[in-house]
Structure formats: structure tokens, C-alpha cells
Amino acid sequence: xxxxxxxxxxxxxxxxxxxxxxxxxxxxxxxxxxxxxxxxxxxxxxxxxxxxxxxxxxxxxxxxxxxxxxxxxxxxxxxxxxxxxxxxxxxxxxxxxxxxxxxxxxxxxxxxxxxxxxxxxxxxxxxxxxxxxxxxxxxxxxxxxxxxxxxxxxxxxxxxxxxxxxxxxxxxxxxxxxxxxxxxxxxxxxxxxxxxxxxxxxxxxxxxxx
Numbered sequence: 001x002x003x004x005x006x007x008x009x010x011x012x013x014x015x016x017x018x019x020x021x022x023x024x025x026x027x028x029x030x031x032x033x034x035x036x037x038x039x040x041x042x043x044x045x046x047x048x049x050x051x052x053x054x055x056x057x058x059x060x061x062x063x064x065x066x067x068x069x070x071x072x073x074x075x076x077x078x079x080x081x082x083x084x085x086x087x088x089x090x091x092x093x094x095x096x097x098x099x100x101x102x103x104x105x106x107x108x109x110x111x112x113x114x115x116x117x118x119x120x121x122x123x124x125x126x127x128x129x130x131x132x133x134x135x136x137x138x139x140x141x142x143x144x145x146x147x148x149x150x151x152x153x154x155x156x157x158x159x160x161x162x163x164x165x166x167x168x169x170x171x172x173x174x175x176x177x178x179x180x181x182x183x184x185x186x187x188x189x190x191x192x193x194x195x196x197x198x199x200x201x202x203x204x205x206x207x208x209x210x
Contacts, residue, residue, distance in 0.1 A: 017131040017163045021124060025170050028120040032177055035113060039181070043075045043110055043188060051195045054080055058202050063088045075106045076192050083199060092203040099196050106192075110185055117178035121171040128167020135160015 009015060057066035063084055070081035079102040086098030139160070 017127055017134065018166065021127050021131075021163060021166045021170060024120055024123050024127065025166075028117065028170065028174050028177070031113060031116055031120070035181055039110070039184060039188070047076055047191050047195050050076060051080075051198060054084075055199065055202060058084075058087075058199060075110060075188065076195060079103055079106055079192060079196055080199060083196060083203075087203050092200065095203045096200055099200060103192070103196070107189055110188055114178065114181050114185055117174045117181065121174035121178065124167040124170030124174060126167075128164040128171070131163025131167065132160045135163075 053069060054066050057063070057069065067081055067084050067088075070077040070084065079099060082102035083095040083099035086094030086096070088094075090097075
């Protein structure tokens, strides 16, 4: 690993590629922190407890109490609140319309920037390949120079493997994060759809009963 650290020194073989890889890794880490905070703190809520309380209010037609209970910035409470406001104004039709509009506003924000992890993985892999290609080019050029010993040629090739190792590490971590967060986002969206559908079903049954 000492050779990897040495590759960061300005003037070392492929140092600019190593620094680009470091920037890619830093961007990925910063994005990970931001997405985890957004999904876990600003989006997630306990849907079962929340919706059981909301459905209790809705069944008893206490819309104002239900709306007050939805105060907050999290995804499900916001969508449910818009549905309740619509139901208060125009019954099931109003609830359906407002819920659909709120979902169109919230879901893209939940999915936002997750795809960037895939981009970080691709960039890391490509930069690693550029690093090894650059090292191979230097090694091939050294073969035509009678002054350079064969061991130095092998050294040039060996040093080109450090950017590849760094790039593959970034690509592996970014890909894992991408699939984990993508799965988490899909679960959140499915939960939102399931619980808003439960609420709309009550409004629809209420409309039929009337």
C-alpha cells in the first residue's frame, strides 16, 4: 500500500489520475452522507403506527385532527395530509387527485441522486483503466530505450496497477451503495403507495356508503 500513497505525490507516475480517483471517492462519500440523512431522517417514518392513527381519525371523519397529526416534513405524512385536504374539500375524488399530485412531487426527491453512485462506480473503473493504460504506454516506450533496464520497465507497469486497484475499490463500494440505497428507496415508495391506497379505500367506501 506504500506504493499507492506514493502515487499521490505530484510528479509521480499517473499522480493526476490518482487525484481524480480521490475526488471521485470524496464525492461518493459526501453523496452517501447526504442521501442517508435525507432518506433516514427526512423521509422515513413508522408507517404502521402513523397510518393506524390516521385511519382511526378518517373512520370517525375527524379530518381536522388527522391533518394536524400530519404536520412534518416526512414523505408519507405530507402525501397523506394532501389527500386529507382533498377529501375535506371534495371527498374521494379530491383525495385521489391531491394524493397523486403530492406523490409526483415527493417520489422524484426520494429517487434523486441515487443514480450518481452508479456514475461514481463507472468513473472509478474507467479512471483505473486509464491509469493502467498510461502505465503500459510508459512501459512499452521504455522497451525501446536501451538506457532503461528491464526491471525499471516492470516497475513502470507495477505502478500502473495502483490506480486500477484504487479505481476498482471505488467502483465496488459505489456499486454496493447504489444497490442498497436503490432497494431502500423502492421499499419506501412501496410503503407510501400501500398506505395511501388504504386511506383512499376508506374514502371510496365512505362515498359508496353515502
